[in-house]
Amino acid sequence: MNPIPLVELTRSAIARKVAPLLAPESSLAAGEGPSGADRLPLVWLRRVGRTGLSVTRHIGGAGVLWGATILALLHPRDHIRETFRQAKAIGVDSLPLVLLVATLSGSILAQQSGYQFTDLPMWIVGNAVAAGMLTELAPLLSAIIMAGRVGAGIGAELGTMKVTEQLDALRTLGRDPVEELITPRVVAGAIMMIPIVILANVAGIWSGWITALAMLDMTTHEYVYGVKNYYHSAALIFSILKGVFFGITITFIGCYVGLQAEGGAAGVGRTARNTVVAIIVALMVLDVVLAPLYKAVG
Numbered sequence: 403m404n405p406i407p408l409v410e411l412t413r414s415a416i417a418r419k420v421a422p423l424l425a426p427e428s429s430l431a432a433g434e435g436p437s438g439a440d441r442l443p444l445v446w447l448r449r450v451g452r453t454g455l456s457v458t459r460h461i462g463g464a465g466v467l468w469g470a471t472i473l474a475l476l477h478p479r480d481h482i483r484e485t486f487r488q489a490k491a492i493g494v495d496s497l498p499l500v501l502l503v504a505t506l507s508g509s510i511l512a513q514q515s516g517y518q519f520t521d522l523p524m525w526i527v528g529n530a531v532a533a534g535m536l537t538e539l540a541p542l543l544s545a546i547i548m549a550g551r552v553g554a555g556i557g558a559e560l561g562t563m564k565v566t567e568q569l570d571a572l573r574t575l576g577r578d579p580v581e582e583l584i585t586p587r588v589v590a591g592a593i594m595m596i597p598i599v600i601l602a603n604v605a606g607i608w609s610g611w612i613t614a615l616a617m618l619d620m621t622t623h624e625y626v627y628g629v630k631n632y633y634h635s636a637a638l639i640f641s642i643l644k645g646v647f648f649g650i651t652i653t654f655i656g657c658y659v660g661l662q663a664e665g666g667a668a669g670v671g672r673t674a675r676n677t678v679v680a681i682i683v684a685l686m687v688l689d690v691v692l693a694p695l696y697k698a699v700g
Contacts (some may be wrong), residue, residue, distance in 0.1 A: 412464040463660050467584065471654070474578070474585040484586035492552050492653070493589070493594025499551065500544045500598055501605045507539045508606030509613040516618035524620050528628025531610035537696060540602040542689060544595070545648035549681040553656040556587055557677030560660025561670040569661075587653045596642055597651030603641060640696045644689070651688055655681045 474622065485623050508531055515530040563569050607629060614620040633670060656677050663673040 403530040423664045430572075444563055449687065467580070467658055467661070468654065470580045471585050471588055474581045475589070477581065481589075482584045484582065485589050488586045488590035489594050492548070492590050493598060496548060497598060497601065497676065500547050500602055503543050503547055504535070504540060504602035504605040505609040507543055508535060508588040508609035509617075510541065511535070511606070512610035512613040513617060516620075523624075524614075524618065525624040525628035525631065527614050527618060527620060528610070528625040530628075531630045532629040532632040533637075535603050535606035535610075536633070536641045538689075540606055541595075541599050541641050541648060544598050544602045544645065544651060545685050546682060548591075548595075548598075548649070548652050549678055550683065552591070553578050553652045553681045554674045554678050556653060556656030557660040557663075558670055560657055561663030561673035564661055565666055565669055584654075584657045587657055588650055591649035591653030592646050593649075595645035599641055599645035600638075603638070620635065634698075643695070644692055647688060648685055651684050652681050655684055671680055 511531050511534045512527055515527045516524075519526050519530070563583075569579050572582060611622070611625050614625045615622065659677040659680055660673055663669050665672070
């Protein structure tokens with residue numbers, strides 16, 4: 403009897419090791435393939451691989467959608483009217499809630515600064531309020547409010563259009579959904595965040611002034627001196643730039659996640675939830691990335 407070649411033995415051994423990886427995860431959970439402690443690493447390896455593939459697919463899909471959105475900007479006449487309509491829905495209708503949150507934030511910041519900096523000159527309260535509102539609170543809190551109000555709305559709206567096949571109807575009529583739906587929202591989000599952030603800064607600094615006069619025994623001169631001591635044009639420019647980046651992030655992620663909806667009404671609900679989660683995580687990451695920019699321009 404001829405001995406089995408070493409190469410054939412090696413191939414058999416490799417096949418036995420690789421086969422469980424190619425088997426469905428349900429079969430591993432049902433007890434097929436390796437047993438006991440050998441099964442758990444394979445399940446986790448499969449999950450890590452699937453997560454990596456999903457992340458790569460979403461990055462690629464978002465890149466393609468972003469490219470199509472930029473190309474649609476070359477034809478502004480096709481979406482200018484829808485852009486104005488979205489600007490009202492995104493910016494004007496959101497302004498009261500944003501101003502309310504900014505006013506409360508400025509008041510809280512003034513109170514906490516006055517309570518903590520008791521050994522420092524009182525004008526430091528105005529300095530702290532101006533610094534906090536301009537560099538962080540006004541753009542970030544405005545963006546978080548917009549994420550819950552605008553981002554979830556965009557995701558749910560486009561998700562509904564996706565599951566009810568309205569997007570397919572647009573394509574059948576020869577109309578581009580990116581030009582009709584995506585680009586107007588992204589452009590409106592970027593533009594409308596500029597006045598929103600500016601007004602949020604004004605509201606926060608103003609409410610800080612009222613709080614300082616009413617609760618901290620400060621004079622208007624001390625507060626204004628503290629604000630002027632901090633304020634410089636680079637801080638305002640940085641605040642506005644953050645608002646623009648945040649506006650683009652909110653609307654684009656809302657559109658992209660909405661286009662991934664499936665599964666009827668339940669799928670639209672999941673889409674709205676996933677949109678808010680994805681936007682808030684992206685905003686925090688973007689905030690960290692943009693922080694060194696202020697040091698550079700300041």
